[in-house]
Amino acid sequence: MSPETPHFGPGHVLADVAARHCDGHRSPLSRTVACGACWERAIRDDERFAVECGLPRELTPDPDYVDEIAVDLACRGERVELTRVEFAAAVERLRGRAMTPTAIAKRLHVSYHAVIAVIPAELIGAAA
Known part of the structure; x- marks a missing residue:
């Protein structure tokens, strides 16, 4: 393996370090994250x-965790990758602003059916 061969990609949790x-x-012209x-x-x-x-070696992500910053960004119309739970939170937040399902779909860059x-x-009748 040559010194320029990447060992891990830029998405690795320790890539910045x-x-x-x-x-x-x-x-500065190197295309690898690090040697x-x-x-x-x-x-x-x-x-x-x-x-x-004394931290655990493996962390189990909480499937119900909602990244409020990601939800805020999505509700502003930015393209953000959301989990199923975060997506539902974003829809609920926008419904709280009296937005229609069509407007919510446009804001979150998804289909009407996803909303x-x-x-x-x-x-459903009250939202439409």
């Missing part, structure tokens, strides 16, 4: 911190 470690010695040594340093530092602080699918059936 590894890149900062690598900034001092890599070429293997800098990735290893970032991962080892992260592991050491978790052990010192209707998360509105409780007993409220």
